[in-house]
Structures are given as structure tokens and as C-alpha cells.
Amino acid sequence: MAKVLTSKEDNYAQWYNDLVLKSGLAENSAVRGCMVIKPYGYAIWEKMRDELDRMFKETGHENAYFPLFIPKSFFSREANHVEGFAKECAVVTHYRLKTDEETGEIVVDPDARLEEELIVRPTSETIIWNTYKNWIQSYRDLPIMVNQWANVVRWEMRTRLFLRTTEFLWQEGHTAHATRQEAEEETMQMVKVYAEFSENFLGIPVLVGNKTESEKFAGAVETLTIEALMQDGKALQAGTSHFLGQNFAKAFDVQFTNKEGKLDHVWATSWGMTTRMIGALIMAHSDNHGLILPPRVAPIQVVIVPIYRGNDEFPPIAEAANKIKAQLTALGVSVKFDDRDTQKPGWKFAEYELKGVPVRLAIGPRDIENGTVELARRDTLEKKVMPQKGIATYIHDLLEEIQQSIYQKAINFRNANTHHVESWDELVDVLENKGGFALAHWDGSKESEDRIKETKASIRCLPLDAEPEEGKCVVSGKPSLRRVVIAKAY
């Protein structure tokens, strides 16, 4: 084994890092905190992007593009928003370089200072609401249902591939509505789109819920989140949908004339999902052999590896492989026939395991003789010999089974790592010794939440589907009407 991963049990963070690098998803770049997303990693992002894009359009949204740069003055408009992002903004101050005559080096031309600095967008609410002001006069102009696929920059102190990088890719939806109710419904609709995407497409079960006051998006009235559980017992916020109320409409003076002929401020939402989701995908399913990709998001769903000696054995194997490939392709399955003679079969087996290809077929001389093929499942590592006849439809169905099996395994893991806790001691025990989600009563106060944060865990969300239940806050002992989800988080 040339490319061995650190095992999850030895060092989860190192395992993750090794896996991202060795499976060829991404690597660190020459720019601090910024990663290069390599072709295989980008192919996964493209699959995610295409599916989300389809879902956005299905729910009535259209794509647009707004500038990377935002005038600094826009940022002073919404007080909470500014406060939330001020500490991590990259700022453009000059527009020209020149050659220093003494040293011959390229330097920033001090004479080329911008009159107003430009902020590299950490998110686009401000530039978008400045623009929407011009688009909206009447209720007839509403709703506006726009999404943009873009890069954003948040100057992070400590970065990790996919999970937290200075620049990352995402989509941000920004909608404008005539009524509060409609905006709230949109917020809810989009968090459900994210939940469905995460569960059905990526096989990652999520909790849907509200963020607490201190955890919500800066500038939002309410933030809805999907929270996933990683294999090391830490939570990961995988997507957020914000009800912005009239905060940005007021900050940017976006008013419209309603049906009654009266002026009112517009109601807003925004929602986003990022390349961080690739990190979630990795940490939700993969093992010590490499990635495990659910078939729906796998760039390659089936790989065919030929096994042969000399040139005589290859042609019939290639013929059988290409036949199966054609049958699978006709069924909409993405197949790679790896006929490179520069790598050995064993090398290829390990490589595609590392890359998480869901199904591998091996075809050798024995198979040609017997009309068979060796089929290996990445998720279970099971191998069996199957007849070539009917293999395509079998695999087509198997991919669906694998998708469900991976999802079910993740659900089982989450169930096994979700703990009801009734006291502070039990909460600390879960957080320190067991990991996972702790369901605990909370009195709703900031003081109690701060006390929880001292454990380095946080309230991940107030689940939407939680049954009302009377109890006592695990911090204060005060009455509580519901349980919240507490966990350490990425």
C-alpha cells in the first residue's frame, strides 16, 4: 500500500486531511487559507451544484450574478450584519501596480488609492438589496426569486480543506416578497430543499431547526439550519435559510406600493449552501480505505478494471467490458472502463476504493471463459462473481440499493449517537465522553446558552419536529417546554 491513510480511530482530523489529499479532491494552494479544488473534487461539486440548481428552478428561482466587490459604504447600512462580518473582510484599497524604480520590484502604486475601498463579498445581501431597490416599485414586481452561484471570501484565521477556507464556492439565494408570510414560507421551503438534497442526494440525514438568537445569521430575524452529524460525533451546519424580515429593505430603503396603494418595506430571505458540504459528505460516510460516495453524487458510478496477461488476453476482455459499459450507459449509469496498461489491477482497485467509486467490476480471462464478472461494492467491500448476462440492470438496481444503504447506515449512526440528557452532568458526560447530539431542555435564556458554550459545545438548533415536552433546563433548572440539540460542532 503506497498511499495509506491515517486511520479514523488514530486521528480523525488527520484521516480527513489525508483522505482529501490522497483521493485527489483538493489541496492547499500557494495562497494562505485558499484551496485548489482538483478535477475529481470539482466533479463532485458539479454534481451537487447541478442537482441543487435543478431544485431551485423547480421551486421558481432563477440565476443571476452580482459583483464580487462591494463598496464599503454599503456595509455600514445594516448594523448587525456589519458587526457579524467586519472582522473577516478582505478589502481592496488600490487599483494599480507599478515597478519600483530602485528595486525593480512590483509594488502597489501609492498614487492609485481608491476613493472608496471595495470589500470582497463575504456574502451579497448588501449589493443585492442596493440593486433590488431599483427593481421594486410595486407589489407587481414581487416576488423576486434569485439565486447566484459565486465565490465568497471570509478571512478565516484557521482553515481546513472544504470545511473552512478563506475563499469558498457557494450559492446564495436572495428573495424579496410583498408579505411577511410569503417570506417566511420561502425560508421554510428552502431549508426543506436543503434537507431533501442532503438526505436524498448525499445520503446525509439532517435535523431541521431554528438557530438561537446568538447563532443566527447576522442581520436575520430568524435562521433555519440543517445540522448533520459526522462520524467523530461532531455536528456540522450544512445549510442555512434566513428570514431577514424587513431589515435589509429598511437599510437600503426598498419600499413598494401594495395592493391598497400604501408604501411598505419589502420582506426578504436569503439561503446558502457551500463547498463545505463536500466536507460533510466525506465525514458522513467514508472509511479507512477512502471515500464512500453515494451513487447519486459519485462522478464515476461504476469502474471496470480489466485483468490480463500479454496482448492476447486483452481484446476479448475489452469487448466484454465495452459491452457492459454500453448497457450501463444506456441505463443512465456513469461508467469508466479503465483500460490503462500503465497501472496494475491491484493498484487500480486501491485507487478507486480511495476515490469512493460505488461499484467496481473486474473482468479477467476466467470471466471470459465463464461469462462472468467480479463485482465489488465500495460501501460494504463485498465481492461476488456474477454472470455477465443481466449485469447492467442488476447494477442499475444495486446503485439504488447502495444509495439507500449508505443513508440508512448514517441514520443508524445518528440514532446511536443521539442522547437524551436530563441533567448538567449527563450533558457534560455526553459532550466529553460520547460525542453526538445531546437532546436537552433549555430555558431559552442567553445566560444558560453561554454556560453551555463554556463546554465548547453549542445549541445546534431547536428542531422543528420536536414534540412539545415539559421539563427542566439542564443548566438553570427553570421550566422548559422543549428539548434543543446540543453538540460540539465544526
Place this chain on the structure above:
RNA sequence: CGGGGUAUAGCGCAGCCCGGUAGCGCGCGUCGUUCGGGACGACGAGGUCGUGGGUUCAAAUCCCGCUACCCCGACCA
């Protein structure tokens, strides 16, 4: 931004304490034998030792500065 660590061939590392010819494994190239789980042998290519200064006859090695990266914390998607 605090604490710790690292920087030597494409990658992973040794050499540094005790200054004196640049080394190992993997990978890479050629040829041969191989090919059903990361093959083997032979030969070969590849390094301004992160960077700037200092000490010295002599610096990868000792001293000072700088930079980058990694890990741990605080902040965040």
C-alpha cells in the same frame, strides 16, 4: 490572533546535538520478467538544504531576523 511544531529531490523523512564529499523509502525514466488486491530485478535521472543576514578557513548543521505551512485554542459556513 494566542500557544506549539515543521521547512533538506515530486511526496514522506534521516542527517543538525558534536560544522568538513547531500542520504534513505516511495514516486519518476529505460529494459526485462509480471498482471484475479497498491509486483520484482537491473540500470538511471532528480536537491541554490524555505528565505535574508551573521559567526567561521569551511554552515543543511551554530546565532539573529523574516516568510510559509501544519496542529491545538478563540471566531466563523
